[in-house]
Amino acid sequence: MNRVKVIETDQLTKTFGRFTAVDHISFEVNQGEIFGFLGANGAGKTTAIRMLCGLLEPTSGTARVAGFDVYKESDRIKRNIGYMSQKFSLYGDLKVWENIRLFGGIYGLTDKQIATKSDELLDLLDLKAERNTLVEALPLGWKQKLAFSVAVIHEPRIVFLDEPTGGVDPVTRRRFWELIYQAAARGITIFVTTHYMDEAEYCDRVSIMVDGRIEALDRPDILKNQFHAETMDEVFYALARKATRGE
Amino acid sequence: MNNGIRIQQISKSYGSVQALEALSIDIAPGELFGLIGPDGAGKTTLFRILVTLLLADAGSATVCGLDVVRDYKALRQRIGYMPGRFSLYQDLTVEENLNFFATLFKTSLQENYALIRDIYERLEPFKHRKAGKLSGGMKQKLALCCALIHKPDVLFLDEPTTGVDPVSRVEFWDMLERLRNQGITILVSTPYMDEAARCNRIALMREGRCLSIDTPEHIRQAFSDVLIAVHGTPMYPLLLELRRYPGVHSCFSFGDAHHLTISQSQAQAQGTATFIEKLKIRLTEQGFSDISIKTIPPGIEDCFMALEEQPAGI
Numbered sequence: 001m002n003r004v005k006v007i008e009t010d011q012l013t014k015t016f017g018r019f020t021a022v023d024h025i026s027f028e029v030n031q032g033e034i035f036g037f038l039g040a041n042g043a044g045k046t047t048a049i050r051m052l053c054g055l056l057e058p059t060s061g062t063a064r065v066a067g068f069d070v071y072k073e074s075d076r077i078k079r080n081i082g083y084m085s086q087k088f089s090l091y092g093d094l095k096v097w098e099n100i101r102l103f104g105g106i107y108g109l110t111d112k113q114i115a116t117k118s119d120e121l122l123d124l125l126d127l128k129a130e131r132n133t134l135v136e137a138l139p140l141g142w143k144q145k146l147a148f149s150v151a152v153i154h155e156p157r158i159v160f161l162d163e164p165t166g167g168v169d170p171v172t173r174r175r176f177w178e179l180i181y182q183a184a185a186r187g188i189t190i191f192v193t194t195h196y197m198d199e200a201e202y203c204d205r206v207s208i209m210v211d212g213r214i215e216a217l218d219r220p221d222i223l224k225n226q227f228h229a230e231t232m233d234e235v236f237y238a239l240a241r242k243a244t245r246g247e
Numbered sequence: 248m249n250n251g252i253r254i255q256q257i258s259k260s261y262g263s264v265q266a267l268e269a270l271s272i273d274i275a276p277g278e279l280f281g282l283i284g285p286d287g288a289g290k291t292t293l294f295r296i297l298v299t300l301l302l303a304d305a306g307s308a309t310v311c312g313l314d315v316v317r318d319y320k321a322l323r324q325r326i327g328y329m330p331g332r333f334s335l336y337q338d339l340t341v342e343e344n345l346n347f348f349a350t351l352f353k354t355s356l357q358e359n360y361a362l363i364r365d366i367y368e369r370l371e372p373f374k375h376r377k378a379g380k381l382s383g384g385m386k387q388k389l390a391l392c393c394a395l396i397h398k399p400d401v402l403f404l405d406e407p408t409t410g411v412d413p414v415s416r417v418e419f420w421d422m423l424e425r426l427r428n429q430g431i432t433i434l435v436s437t438p439y440m441d442e443a444a445r446c447n448r449i450a451l452m453r454e455g456r457c458l459s460i461d462t463p464e465h466i467r468q469a470f471s472d473v474l475i476a477v478h479g480t481p482m483y484p485l486l487l488e489l490r491r492y493p494g495v496h497s498c499f500s501f502g503d504a505h506h507l508t509i510s511q512s513q514a515q516a517q518g519t520a521t522f523i524e525k526l527k528i529r530l531t532e533q534g535f536s537d538i539s540i541k542t543i544p545p546g547i548e549d550c551f552m553a554l555e556e557q558p559a560g561i
Contacts, residue, residue, distance in 0.1 A: 040412040042382045086410075140286040166410055167438050169285030169453070170548050171555060174499045181483045195412050196439075198502035202482075220503065231502065233413060240414040 004031040005064075006158050006189040007052060012061035014047050021047040023212035024061065031157070034180065034190040036200050039209030040240040045193055048209070049160055052191070054078050066157040079108060082151035082188075085162035089147035092136030096127060099135055100150060107154035121149050141172035148179055158189040165196065177202055197233040206232070208239050215239050250311045250325070250400035250432045251276045252297065257306035259292050266292040268455040269306065274434060274448075279427040282436040283443050283551070284452035290436040291331055292455075294405045297434070298328045311400055324352070327394035331405040331436075333386050337379030341370055341389055344378050345396060352397035359398040362429070366392050366422055384415045391422070402426065404435040408442065420445045440548035451551050458554040463547055470545040470553060472496060472508040473519055477526070479535040488533060494522060499552065504539075506549060 007029040014022040022044045029035045039045045050056040052065050054074030063070040066080035090099045097118060104114035122128045125145050135143060144164060152159050161180075165173045177199065184190050192203065200206050200220060207217040216223055216239055220232055227235045252274035259267045267289045274280045282290045295301035297308055299319035308315045313322040335344045345367075349355050360367070366388050373381065378389060387407055394402060404423075408416045420442060427433055427447075435446070443449045443463050451458040451466070459466055479485045486505050489498045494517070498507040509522060523540045530538050545553075 040414055041384045041410075163410065167286040167406075169438075169555065170440065170552050171499070172285070177500065178483075178486075185483075195410065195416075197413055198500075201502040202500060236413055237417070240412065243414075 005029070006031050006033075007035075007063070007065050007191070009052075009063040010061055012048070012051060012063045013059050014044075014051060014056065015059045020212050022051070022058075025209075025212075025214045026061075027207060027214060027217055029158075029189060029191060031189055032184055032187045033205065034184050034192065034203045036203030036206035037191060037193045037209070038200060038206055038236060039193075040243055042245065043209040043240070043243065044212040045209055046162070049162060049191075049193070052077075053081060053083060053160060080157050082107075082154070082156040082159035083162075084147050084151040084159065084164055086144075086164060086166045090135045090143060090150065093134060095132050095134055096122070096138070096146065097131050099146070100153070103150040104153050107156075109154055117153055121146075121153070125149060141168050141175070144168060144172070144176055145179060148176065148183075152183055152188055155186070156188065158191060159183065161190065161192040163193055163195065165194065165199065173199075197231065197236055200232040200236070208236060210239055210243050211245050215242075248276055248400060248430055250430075251278075252280075252401065252432065252434060253309045254293070254297070255307050257293070257296060257303045257308055259289075259296065259301070259303050265455050267296075267303070270455070270457060271306075272450055272457065272460060274432065276432055277427065277430050278447045279423060279433045279435070279445070281443055281446035281449040282434065282452055283438075283440060283449050283547070284436075285438055287454060288452040289455040290452060291405055294328070294330075294403050294434075294436070298326060298403055299323060324397070325399060326401045326403060327397070327399035328403045329390045329394040329405065329407055331409070333378075333390060335378045335386070335390060335393060338377055340375050340377055341381070342374040344389060344393060348393040349396045354397050356396070359396060362398055362426075363392045363395050365425070366395075383410060384412075387411060387415075387419065395426070399431065401432045401434070404433065406436050406438065408437055408439060416442065440546070440551055443547040449547075451547075451554060453555060458551070466547065466550050467545055470550050472510055472553060473514040474543055474545050474549055475507050475509065475519075475523065475540060476501070476504040476543045477507060477530075477538075477540050478504045479530055479538040481535075485530070485535055488530070488535075492526065492529065497552070497556070501546075501548070506543075508549075508553065 005028050010026050011024045012022060013024050037045055051058050051070055054070055054077035065077045068076045100118045100121060101114055104117060122131060165176055180190055205219050207214045223235050227238050229235045254270060254272045257267055257270045284290060296303050297310055297315060299315050299322055310322055311325045345356050370388055373385060408419055423433055448462050450460045477489060486500060489495055489505055489507055494509050494513050496508045496510050498505055519542060527538060527540055
């Protein structure tokens with residue numbers, strides 16, 4: 001398939017002293033794809049994501065994100081991606097509209113674009129009545145939806161989601177994935193990590209990292225076939241159990 | 248051993264937010280009991296009340312027969328608590344943390360070593376590392392060791408597996424089972440529904456209330472709707488189509504299939520087989536491929552979602 005590549009890495013590596021956190025990983029992600037980036041705690045996912053977001057310089061290997069080089073063009077990468085994690089997303093002591101305004105500004109939207117986008121967003125998320133509410137007072141599920149919407153407010157080429165759904169109830173978790181589907185349908189590439197293996201099934205393709213290397217990368221149904229597994233949980237277990245390094 | 252937990256009509260609010268609402272649960276000695284529910288269910292508030300760190304507005308509770316308010320000093324000697332947030336000393340090493348907690352309880356690492364041996368063996372290679380520099384999985388193991396060091400009769404674990412990968416979660420639950428087999432009562436909370444199956448009994452909690460308290464098996468048996476798994480390509484349009492389909496009560500994604508429910512009365516009127524047959528024809532007409540439709544037994548997550556829909560208080 002001749003699709004546009006939004007992420008391309010070749011032998012991407014990061015070492016800290018004698019420790020190789022990310023060990024020669026090579027993979028590609030297509031435009032509009034939902035790509036699941038899985039691995040046990042300590043497998044090297046966070047280090048890899050930090051390199052892809054232009055926050056950490058690799059030790060060796062190459063990577064291009066949204067068409068830009070991670071070594072030389074990290075500033076341009078940051079302007080063309082969105083990022084959301086459970087730990088860092090919104091400012092709790094700012095109101096809903098202030099958060100939208102802040103992130104719109106950071107991502108380089110004009111005042112007029114921010115005004116239009118704010119209305120659209122509040123409407124879409126059914127948050128109109130909460131416009132002036134402090135974010136810390138919102139239920140977790142609403143915060144997550146707002147955080148995601150803010151992370152894609154500038155319609156980036158790609159959005160990185162680092163365990164976006166931890167702790168929420170089952171219905172909210174699924175509603176959140178519907179937002180992901182909608183963004184992917186608009187052409188935004190989704191790069192997502194999760195510890196919920198049912199969510200791995202919602203991805204077009206998933207990779208599984210073990211001890212800094214990508215040990216498997218394919219469509220969930222193909223991986224399940226390959227590992228003679230009924231569920232992605234079993235695939236993950238078969239691979240991650242082999243990990244040798246102490247988390 | 249009299250190491251049960253009795254919670255009677257406990258209520259607690261923070262300002263206008265009702266965190267717990269007249270909650271009552273009886274936990275038997277030696278039980279591995281799970282509090283299952285999302286953020287905001289009131290799990291942490293309940294823990295803090297039971298470990299004598301927070302006063303309830305109303306109601307009473309005993310642990311090991313000791314009142315959580317009146318007998319708090321005696322009670323603290325009998326329980327181990329692992330809070331949801333990592334709260335060991337980050338600038339002390341693994342070994343220093345363990346020795347510190349052992350000293351607080353006037354014991355030593357050696358005295359109850361048998362209890363923590365299989366957990367501590369995993370930590371030992373890192374014993375000179377500062378706690379703040381440990382990975383998430385290792386912090387979790389250290390926190391569990393510290394909570395066990397004085398050989399408590401009851402163990403309180405607040406979301407010990409949140410953010411932990413599936414393999415480490417399975418290992419953690421294996422450890423809990425071994426502790427339970429030594430007679431320790433364990434109250435553990437989790438947002439992961441699949442962990443419910445590892446508990447003797449569970450309480451499904453939401454917004455300060457219990458939706459249901461029973462064994463995981465009984466909770467599954469009490470599921471009253473007919474549950475059908477539907478797979479087809481493409482999956483997201485299929486989800487939207489299923490939600491529009493007449494007779495469908497609810498429909499959500501569950502990994503590689505969507506789970507839809509039809510009410511018992513609907514199923515009786517039409518017959519589940521007929522419903523499935525008609526649905527298959529309809530989906531084929533709509534252009535979906537790889538269609539598979541079958542009735543399945545509910546999991547705990549299906550049960551939680553069904554209970555959540557009901558008006559509170561039932």
